[in-house]
Amino acid sequence: MFKPYQTDLFFDEMLQQSGSTKSHYEAFHNMMNQFSAEELREKHETAQLSFLRQGITFTVYNDNVGTERTMPFDFIPIIVPPDAWTIIEKGMIQRAEALNMFLEDIYKDQVILNDGVIPRELVEQNPNYFRKQVGGVDIPLNNHIFLAGIDLIRDQEGTYRVLEDNLRNPSGMSYVYQNRYVMRQxxxxxxxRHSIHSLEHQLSNMQEALLSHVPKNCSSKKRAVLLTPGMYNSAYYDHVFLAQQMGIELVEGRDLQVRNGIVYMKTIRGMQRVDIIYRRIDDEYLDPDSFNPDSALGVKGLLGAYKKGNVAILNGIGNGVADDKAMYAYVPEMIRYYLKEEPIIPNVDTYFMRNEEERKWALERLDELVIKNVGASGGYDMLIGPHASVEERAIFKEKIEENPSQYIAQPTIQLSRAPVFQEGDFYPCHVDLRVFVMRGEKTHVLPGGLSRVALKKGSLVVNSSQGGGGKDTWVLKGGES
Known part of the structure; x- marks a missing residue:
């Protein structure tokens, strides 16, 4: 059924270089061979319809017009054996801990900057560094990162590497659950034939982590809400799902009000105090008094309530300084500096275009490298050199020369691939894995995560907004490999 395809250039999640199946995929592979091509096609269509019926969509914006789409789904899972998952889990906990210590440090004593481990200007000139607004503020558990979404890839040797840290408002957890739901249906x-780590109790871990962020002046009720920009946001389904699963109210800015430094929610029973806000709104829109004065999404006076210790805001304000693509290159140094450990999962090599020598080297090799805007996400303002035209490379050369600090370069990694079944055909596609880390009094790593797949043949871009899709991720329990 899986016609052997060339695996010599890429690490394949399912197949050996010889074309035989890897041991942890054998039971799945044997079961697949029991279905006819017609049965597989029917199941594939049923899966897509299931997403549509449940309203599991995201919004893609083109020319300021929003289009609702279902996340393309592929039913061949990514299967992770227990020994590999143990390494991922330890690596994610280590990385999130170091990043949190970095955020606590730069908003207070700045020891890492004083010691010259990270260039001061990289922090202080970062547009997401809000020391003026929140510097020196004590926050619950000293924890800035309630939920992290850390993106992993595997290179041609099969080594896991961190591609990106998402510490502001990482989305996609709802798709992890819906992928699993559809697979089971x-x-x-x-x-x-598989003993797989279940996801069932993970959202109670998330709720527990959320409620452990008790502000200094908390009410006896300990009421939490999820603050959304509203139904037109691309990740609104994610917001609805998480609020429902954690048993908290989903609110918009207009539902909240600050009185005498305390946050209240408008309800049919009158005003009710709010202690913890899991916000899915970007920093600059949170409070028109302290950030963007034109914001209609936020709550006037919210920052004042936060600074007085009357409300907790998760994820922390100003986390963007730690997850931008320029700071990414220094995370291994943060791990060594704060934890006195070597990174368990390495970075992808990164070159700074603000460094004259590295810039000169990269501009001569634009046809070999990936160029990224340090402030962009979702696959935007990115050049994949080997796939780009001469004109596209020339445009990026000009952009880099005009604003070198805004760009980094990385080698084009031969991302691992896995088979997909689309439109009645099996073919290999590149994949990555977003791992979710939930931090409160304890840290939990969601077993599996969101496997994203570049469904366009030959594409390296896995983002759903750029044509990517999702796969279920199975973490096998000990005893299976």
Whole structure:
């Protein structure tokens, strides 16, 4: 069924270089061979319809027009053996801890900057560094990172590497659950022969982590809400899902009001105090008094309540300084500096275009490198050199020369691939994995995460806004490999 394809250039998640199946995929592969091509096609269509019926969509904006789409889904899972997952889990906990210590440090004593480990200007000139607004503020558990979404890839040797840290408002957790739900509905046969870590209790861990962020002056009720920009936001389904699953109210800025430094929610029973806000609104829109005065999404006076210790805001304000693509290159140094450990999962090599020598070297090799805007996300303002035209490379050369600090370069990694089944055909596509780390009094790593797949043949871009899709991710329990 899986016609052997060339695996010599890429690490394949499922197949050996010889074309034989890897041991942890064998039970799945044997089951797949019991279906006819027609049965597989029917199941694939049923899965897509299931997403549509449940309203599981995201919004893609082109020319200021929003289009609702379902996340393309592929039913061949990414299967992670237990020994590999143990390494990922330890690596994610280590990385999130070091990043949190960095945020606590730069908003207070700035020891890492005084010691010259990270260039001061990289922090102080970062547009997401809000020391003026929140410097020196004590926050619950000294924890800036309630939820991290850390993106991993595997290179041609099969080594896991961190591609990106998402510490502001990482999205996609709802898709992890819906991918699993659809797989169980449409392909119950697949679960008979595998002992897979379940996701069922993970959202109670997330709720527990959320409620552990008790502000200094907390009410006896300990009421939490999820603050959304509203139904037109591209990740609104994510917001609705998480609020429902954690048993908290979903609110918009207009539902909240600050009186005498305390946040209240308008309800049919009158005003009710709010203690913890899991916000899915960017920093600059949170409070028109302290950030963007034109924001209609936020709450006037919210920052004042936060600074007085009357409300907790998760994720922390100003986290963007730690997850931008320029700071990414220094995370291994943060791990060594704060934890006195070597990074468990390495970075992808990164070159700074603000460094004259590295810039000169990169501009001569634009056809080999990936160029990224340090402030962009979602696959935007990015050049994949080997796939770009001469004109596209010339445009990026000009952009880099005009504003070198805004760009970094990385080698084009031969991202690992996995088979997909789309439109009645099996073919290999590049994949990555977003791992979710939930931090409160304890730290939990969601077993699996969101496997994203570049469904366009030959594409390296996995973002759903750029044509990517999702796969279920199975972490096998000990005893299976």
């Amino acid at each position: 449409v392909y119950p046969e697949f679960f008979n």
